[in-house]
Amino acid sequence: MTACYKAKGQTLCDRLNALYREYGYYYDAQASYKLQGIAGKEKIKDIMDTLRKQQADSDFIHEPTEVLDFAKGIADLPTTNMLKYKLADGSWIAIRPSGTEPKLKLYCSLVEKDESAAKAKFAAIRKDFEQIFDL
Helix, strand or coil, X not given: CHHHHHHCCCCHHHHHHHHHHHHCEEEEEEEEEXXXXXXXXXXXXXXXXXXXXXXXXXXXCCCCCEEEEXXXXXXXXXXXXXXXXXXXXXXXXXXXXXXXXXXXXXXXXXXXXXXXXXXXXXXXXXXXXXXXXXX
């Protein structure tokens, strides 16, 4: 592969960047929020309840193409307390409480034109999420 692209005057990085331009840059990131004690457990429950009530459009996820509530069951997967938002650009955002610690977790798989745009998108989502839910 290296020889093939070298003969075309390209490096493997050139080819990789061409693939990003064609298909988008995929960036996976997550954030965890530790919420201690009974108050923390209640806050996690309140956040998940609020998100379930406003599935179609929340303040930090606008116009998802699909919202999957794993507590209701998805296909033959076991039920769990998680919401997953699919977005028109192929990105998705999932939110769930940890099963082993007093934490709320935010997972993102984002599609953008390049790495800096993807990281900026994650930072904006995370900032909005933290501000809305006072985390």
